[in-house]
Amino acid sequence: MERLEQWKQRLLEAHSSTPFAEKKIVFGEGAAAPVLMMIGEAPGGDEEKQGRPFVGKAGKNLSAFLEKVGLEREEIYISNVVKLRPTKESPKTGRAVNRPPSGEEIEFFLPFLLEEINIVSPKIIVTLGNVPLKAVTGDKSAVIGDFHGKLQPLPDGRILFALYHPAAVIYNRALQEVYDKDLTALREFLEGGLS
Ligand code: URA
16 A cells, blocks of 8 residues: 555645645545445545545445445445545535536546556446546546446456446436446446456
């Protein structure tokens, strides 16, 4: 894990001279050399408060995901493309609310994510939604509708399995069936044995 610690220090140092330097960094966490690395978009409010990815509501979605594919949280590694909470001021309440990550934020964090993947070295990468899909494939025109539920070999020998973002599934009930089918496919692949 020493390489991961060094990587964290470099990220913190680079972050300290960005326009979003005052924002708290939420690092990834999980098993060393896991079978699966899950990559989300960016932390939300609960994650920022607790300093951990996929807690609160997103953590509940993650638990449901893990149960469906037959894995434990401790067995996988969980991270995000953007490692701070992107916010804007709500015109109604004046309070900070979530917004999608900006191009500038994604650009800053992308090389760190690619390095993190190399260090963690998972066999399978599961992306949630379009932001991590584009980041991992390096293809800005990649869209989740084309990639979801399929095993996609990556040039580095890893396997990408793209999923819709659980939040998109909540807002679009029609996607629930698709999402469930994708999880069944992932479970079958995992059970089929990885050598
Ligand atoms: N929480 C995270 O850490 N990442 C997401 O993509 C959504 C919620």
